[in-house]
Amino acid sequence: KQEVTQIPAALSVPEGENLVLNCSFTDSAIYNLQWFRQDPGKGLTSLLLIQSSQREQTSGRLNASLDKSSGRSTLYIAASQPGDSATYLCPKGNDMRFGAGTRLTVKP
């Protein structure tokens, strides 16, 4: 069974800070990896997809990296904004299991 651990579970920061969210897996056989955000009461929005041949992917202020050897992925958010407040998730595996996510709050 694939276990997904996300650290930290919750994070509260003032606006403007750079921050890092982490995702790790018990099974390091990783092919591609996708980061999502979920706003309260809403569905999941895909943020970034790191393909199996890639080590990182960037979109605007977001940068995600993948270290297959350690079974870890990192999402870096630059210059955080209140609109970034959400829960961030990273599924893994053939059956796409999720961890508990990181709940981010960015204070104005």
Place this chain on the structure above:
Amino acid sequence: DAGITQSPRHKVTETGTPVTLRCHQTENHRYMYWYRQDPGHGLRLIHYSYGVKDTDKGEVSDGYSVSRSKTEDFLLTLESATSSQTSVYFCAISVRQDPNTGELFFGEGSRLTVL
């Protein structure tokens, strides 16, 4: 959005009644998933399908069954709904043939309340 539609979006039912949720896709992708999401538990996989008539159990499959008679539809059935099945249900598809390299897209969710 990969053409995913969930129905119904909202449903209130009584304990003991059967309930079927439908996930419909327009693009004939092979892999489809049903999740439930509850406060404090995050997203948990119920069942998934890797083709017509090919399904498998996820983490929390007890009390649920699924069917996939057509590529475009993945049905989730609660044979006899219980209050513990009150939840928000999400359908997802993996865009690509191989889920290891696929990109996951989600439907908008179906909120089920069992009284």
